[in-house]
Amino acid sequence: MLIKNKEEIKKLKAGGKILGQILAELCQYCVANKNTWEIDKKAEELILKAGGKPAFKNYQGSQDDKPFPGTICACINQQIVHAAPSKKAILRNGDIFTIDIGMEWPVAVETATSQKSIKSLKSIKSEGRGMFTDTAITIAIGDVDPKIKELMRVTKQALEEGIKAIKPGNSVADIGKAIETCVNNQGKYGIIRELVGHGVGHSVHEDPIIPNYYDKKLESFILKPGMVLALEPMIALGYWKVKDGLDGFSIDTADGSVCAHFEHTVVVTEKGCDVITRRPNEDKEVI
Secondary structure (H helix, E strand, C coil): CCCCCHHHHHHHHHHHHHHHHHHHHHHHHCCCCCEHHHHHHHHHHHHHHCCCEECCCCCCCCCCCCCCCCCEEEEECCEEECCCCCCCCECCCCCEEEEEEEEEECCCCCCCCCCCCCCCCCCCCCCCCCEEEEEEEEEECCCCCHHHHHHHHHHHHHHHHHHHCCCCCCEHHHHHHHHHHHHHCCCCCEECCCCCEEECCCCCCEEEEECCCCCHHHHHCECCCCCEEEECCEEECCCCCEEECCCCCCEEECCCCCEEECEEEEEECCCCEEECCCCCCHHHCCC
């Protein structure tokens, strides 16, 4: 993993703040009877107006993969990650909806546009490519089953416990252990094992992988100031195994159970860490 320098971290913090604001605005836009294609177009509009570029659009994990068609990964219920936005995917009362969104910022020398929900930030000159941040949230659409609401709460708490484990001298294994312990102490849930968090910054995905469970092999990967991590617990109400989704992009729970997913980009500091993709008033959000 590359250690980011002060100028790079400055860009990451500015871009992360904007991305958190964008995600908060998108959540207000997500209501029953709206399709995920509409939400995706709104996300792209907000990112471009902020002087950024969607990180996921046309992304290919490998040369053999189809380019991803959307700005956001738009997952409903049993879809865990990577669902493509679609006019046919319509939000219904009782659904849970996960927005996973990434941004490269800045992509040009400009000032973030002043909007109601995006505060104006001073321009930061882009030397070459911008820096990448990544964040996700699962929200309820209308009235959701209490068991599913509890799943969402546990997943969000697991993310916060993972964040608490980030400090110099700790290992990547400590992060997974904190997340796993938090989840297992609160009931029988499926911690998705085939999908993991990751480093981020110069690209969307960097080393190391960050499992949401304890992996002894990762005890040797020690956290240092300047590292930038994307933590993203993905927790299912049922079993942890996954399968390919019908849209050719999504990965779903194998048993069809609903899955929650929360994510933040975090910078390791000298004394601990900074969460740089926090949403405005996130501490007051109620699941």
